[in-house]
Amino acid sequence: MVQLFKFLLKSTKAPARSHFRPTFLDTLRLAVRGGHGGNGLPKYGGVGGQGGCVYFVAKEGLTLRKVVQSLKDKRVVASSGEDSSKASIFGRRGVDQRIEVPVGVQVYDERQKLIADLNENDAQCIVAGGGVGGCTGTNFIGRPGENRIVNLDLKLIADVGLVGFPNAGKSTLLKAVSNAKPKIAAYPFTTIRPQIGTIEYKDLRSITVADLPGLIEGAHANFGMGHKFLKHIERTRLMVFMVDIFGFQLSPRHPHRDCLANIYALNRELELYDPSLLEKPSVLLLNKMDKEGAHEILTKVKPIIDDLASGLEQCPEELRPKQVLKFESVVPISAMNSTKVVQVKSQLRRTLIRLAEKQFVVDSEEVKEKLQQRVGVVGPKVT
Numbered sequence: 001m002v003q004l005f006k007f008l009l010k011s012t013k014a015p016a017r018s019h020f021r022p023t024f025l026d027t028l029r030l031a032v033r034g035g036h037g038g039n040g041l042p043k044y045g046g047v048g049g050q051g052g053c054v055y056f057v058a059k060e061g062l063t064l065r066k067v068v069q070s071l072k073d074k075r076v077v078a079s080s081g082e083d084s085s086k087a088s089i090f091g092r093r094g095v096d097q098r099i100e101v102p103v104g105v106q107v108y109d110e111r112q113k114l115i116a117d118l119n120e121n122d123a124q125c126i127v128a129g130g131g132v133g134g135c136t137g138t139n140f141i142g143r144p145g146e147n148r149i150v151n152l153d154l155k156l157i158a159d160v161g162l163v164g165f166p167n168a169g170k171s172t173l174l175k176a177v178s179n180a181k182p183k184i185a186a187y188p189f190t191t192i193r194p195q196i197g198t199i200e201y202k203d204l205r206s207i208t209v210a211d212l213p214g215l216i217e218g219a220h221a222n223f224g225m226g227h228k229f230l231k232h233i234e235r236t237r238l239m240v241f242m243v244d245i246f247g248f249q250l251s252p253r254h255p256h257r258d259c260l261a262n263i264y265a266l267n268r269e270l271e272l273y274d275p276s277l278l279e280k281p282s283v284l285l286l287n288k289m290d291k292e293g294a295h296e297i298l299t300k301v302k303p304i305i306d307d308l309a310s311g312l313e314q315c316p317e318e319l320r321p322k323q324v325l326k327f328e329s330v331v332p333i334s335a336m337n338s339t340k341v342v343q344v345k346s347q348l349r350r351t352l353i354r355l356a357e358k359q360f361v362v363d364s365e366e367v368k369e370k371l372q373q374r375v376g377v378v379g380p381k382v383t
């Protein structure tokens, strides 16, 4: 009877909607413990083996969800060192536990102190050291391994980060330029988790684009889970702001923000979250240019966009940033128009190439000075 009751209850429960299933994980809390040190053998002055350590190793193509699935109870314990014995005076070391984590993971301790930033493939760190083996110094008793809770925080690594308020057309663009298949709809917050797409070029070069869920005013203070999305911008090489040329209104209760106000608001959100983000190279895409009246708006706003500081006075006070963004380029587009989309693709690539070249520009005077310092006054003359 009880079984029947349970079955009936189960069958009436609505299945979770796949759209809301949290498939994207970007934080994870794990308990890690190094192995216990083995005991020494006092009679022979033996030394116990050291306990194994817990390592995190960054691997491309992994997700935090896969990490969770591969672990039991979100706990990782390395094995203990062996005791020393008559046959083996030095006990064998405990076996290390190497846990593979996605590239881009930052590891924090319980006090939110950064332990490691694993932002390259094969980068590794010890998160829990093994206990030392028993020896004369420890009265031949092995010591326990390090035992701690660590928090993993994944920040996506992509060449380009698409940033904007909801409904601007970010997912439409990502779908048009890359292999990603994001959900697109005419209501805000269609994208609820970051998506990464790869843009492939004819010469087989590719760049990665992260579509971040729409921000809202107050994102810097974590409104609308702003921090969860803004943190991913930190690791992108180029920020691409996307704004609806007709502006955006979150709901009838919120004021309508025109295109300029949207740009200032995005600028301000970034500034309040982390002012150093304003130094990052950025491109502005003005979307929905296919709609009637778009070109008239563009003619009006373009001079101000080219010099954002000049329009600060007209900007509503609550959106006014202290420091304005300087865009590498401003491109009017329609994410629904394939010709424009192709132009965006090449524009993004050109900008990334230019940025890479800028990074490697060598200041010859500086190099000369450094060389001179290295060879010293008696060395050959540096010309």
Ligand SMILES: Nc1nc2c(ncn2[C@@H]2O[C@H](COP(=O)(O)OP(=O)(O)OP(=O)(O)O)[C@@H](O)[C@H]2O)c(=O)[nH]1
Residues within 6 Å of the ligand: 164, 165, 166, 167, 168, 169, 170, 171, 172, 173, 183, 184, 185, 186, 187, 188, 189, 190, 191, 192, 212, 213, 214, 215, 287, 288, 289, 290, 291, 333, 334, 335, 336, 337
């Ligand atoms: N007319 C026109 N409509 C567009 C264009 N780009 C996107 N849209 C429409 O705008 C709506 C929102 O597009 P999305 O791509 O979902 O916008 P989003 O910025 O990803 O929105 P969130 O997921 O809420 O962040 C959809 O109905 C799109 O069809 C465009 O270039 N022209």
